[in-house]
Amino acid sequence: MKTVLSTLNAKYIHTSLSIRYLKAYAEPDYDIELAEYTIKDPAMNIVTDLHAKKPEIIGFSCYIWNIEETIKVIKMLKKINPSLLIVLGGPEVTYDTREWMEKIPEVDFIIIGEGEQSFKQLLDELHGEHNYENVSGIAYRKDAALQIKPQRNKIDLKTLPSPFRFKEDLSQLSKRVTYIETSRGCPFSCQFCLSSIEVGVRYFDRDKVKEDIRFLMEHGAKTIKFVDRTFNISRSYAMEMFQFLIDEHKPGTVFQFEITADIMRPEVIQFLNDNAPKGLFRFEIGVQSTNDATNELVMRKQNFSKLTRTVTMVKEGQKIDQHLDLIAGLPEEDYHSFKKTFNDVFELRPEELQLGFLKMLRGTGLRLRAEDHGYVYMDHSPYEILKNNILSFEDITKIKHVEDVLEKYWNDHRMDETVEYLVSNVFASPFDFFQDFGTFWDKKGWSRIGHQLEDLYKHLFEFLASSNHDVVDIVSGFMKYDYLRNQKFKPRKPWWDDALSKQERSKIYHSILENPLLLGEEFARKQLTEKDLFKHTVLETLPFNLNHYLKTGKMVEEGSFILVHYDTVHSKTTVYTALSREFESKVG
Structure with missing residues (x-):
């Protein structure tokens, strides 16, 4: 039976690790074709391409960012070919499985949780006796009645075959992000995160991981992102991998990690500052909130003073860029508390500060206890909150204004000296600058249109002039400096009027x-x-x-x-x- 594994990625540069693991585990018994698209691709185009492959079985990997578009594709495919077997898997359908089977009658099977072994067992039955009760971790219908078979055992990760050796992937390695796992699971219990549901951390075979990384670099991979939830949970393991990557890396390759900053020892950071080539590593650090009461409510253990020490040491080393995450809308974090969280973290001046909004993910403790904090959230993915007992929808809207200009004026580093002067000398706090400017930006309707680089400078100047700030001339000087120094070629016509004849x-x-x-x-x-x-x-x-x-x-x-x-x-x-x-x- 012709089998295709597919998913809709958020962007073209992304790749799906999950469907590659499924394909690798099913080989050599089954020859599976991979088909990746993006959520921006028209559904009709996806359906046309998949139908042309003449599959008998199609599996889709489902996440909060692609489930709505995936459903559209599934329904169209089933109308065209009612005999087509549709299999879903992934974190979005692993929880509330009964609801998904009822909501999408076009779906024949759902793989629950870790999918490699279950999908292979399902293929065995589809090609054999159709005794689906022999398959663990699966949902299906029998005589119109829904059957749900829980997973029995976690797979031994050390036995998994490599998902990186497919010939069809090699030509794309330099153009796309390659995702890699060295472990599964998380030692922490943050109630807003799916990773908290799986108890314990399991590791892949270290030597196999290293061989995969060598293979990827030899074939041109430029950006390799580790998806381990806490890469540095084992200091000895992290040090071994850091040393390996420093020794073996190819010029131009970047490795990205999610780390827990407050457990990172100073001697580890010093080792990286002393030995890592500049730009080789990039850290993603989830701060989320600096409110101790909030962190306690979501069972998140965090020592912000130690986190600050780590971020500061890394920044002073000037070797590693850092991306810090915040979540607005956590329990008992009102507008003013979030403002403090924002200012606490911005004080660290990370290269990127990502401001996100709480999503009530299926299966998480926070979603199960949503009523405790008066959460109202979207019924459809991404299940983002609309309000709670202390944060109004109007407050959330205001914080979204901050998010818009933060991305354009800080994370993109178009005018670092300008923003630094504004947040340090003109406005009461960094949050006040981004909030006031973001609200002005929204009122002008600029969030609904595209912008050239020159427009961003003009918009900031207009905002400052409208605010009657007596430092407009000074700030415009910084803006000229930032604009000119960040150009690669002499600009034809700057955004300002010439002061000199x-x-x-x-x-x-x-x-x-x-x-x-x-x-x-x-x-x-x-x-x-x-x-x-x-x-x-x-x-x-x-x-x-x-x-x-x-x-x-x-x-x-x-x-x-x-x-x-x-x-x-x-x-x-x-x-x-x-x-x-x-x-x-x-x-x-």
Whole structure:
């Protein structure tokens, strides 16, 4: 029977590890074809492509991000071919299985939980005697009555075959994210997380994992993301893997991990700071909340002072980028408490700060006890909360405004110096800046349209001007600096109006040619010609001494110039500064 395993990924660059494990475990007894799509692909296109493969069995891996689109595809496929057997699996359908079987009558089987062994057993019965009661971890219908067979035993992970050796995947490794497991399960019991349901942590064979990583790198994999829920739960294991990756990595490869920061020992971080190449590792850290009462209610153990120590040490090492997560809407975390959580974590200045909203996942303790905290949430995936007993829908809407501008103005690092000055010197707190700007952004309707880079600068300037802040000129100077230094090539038309006339600009350029040391020895050594200056540099005025601010963090309001050189030969952008008074005798 022709069998296809499919899923709808969130993005094209993502790959599904689950269907590859199922395929690998079923071989060599069954030859299974993989078919991946995205949630953005039209359902008709997916159906057309799957139908053309002429399958007799199709399995879909289901998650909160793809279940709604997957259902559309399933219903269309079954209408076209009623004899097609539909099998679902994955975390979204593992819980409330009876409800899913009743909701989607087109589904013939649901695999419950860990799927490798159950799916293989199901294929054996589909090709054999159809005695489905012999299959553990499965839901099906018999004489119109629903049958649910629980899983009997967890599989021995050390026996699983590699999911990375399929020839059809090799050409795509450099273009997509490769996901890899070294363990399953989580030692913690966070009540909003599915991982808390499985007790204990099981490990894969270390030598096999290392061989897989070598194989992936040899075949061009660039981004390898470990999906272990807590990669560093075993210090000795984490150290062994870190050392292996440092020793064996290929240039250009990046490894991403989910770590629990407050249990990471300082000597481990020091080892990474001393030995890891810059950019080789990336850490994802779930902070979620700094409210102790909230963490206790969701059975989340967290020592924020130790977490701060870890994040700070990693940041000071300048080797590893960090992505920190927050969740708005946890129990007993009202708007003001979440504001404190946000400011606590932003104080650490992570490279990325992800602001998410609580999702009441099927099977989690928080969903089962939703009434205890007055949770109202979406009936459909992703089951995001709408309000609870202390957080109104209006509060959630306001926090969503923060999320929108946080992504564009902090996580994308388009204007780091500008934002840093605003959150440190202009607004009462970082949250106040993102909240005020986010609300302004929403009222303007900007969240519903796309934006060019220049638009983002113009929008921020408009917001500051409308707020009657007396630092608009200062901040616009930072914005010019951020804009120019982050360009790879000389911009054709900046977002601001020229402060210098062509005559003034020409005089300053000629004064620089006459005395290059005005911009320092490094600039003078470049020996730029008049043609180089006019073709490959930008000259702008600032209302403050930029060089003094960058060195000391203190503002001195005296005019200065910045000259930005775009070296196209070496793909390098360099900023040179000088005070206005140094040019006064030349410009007049």
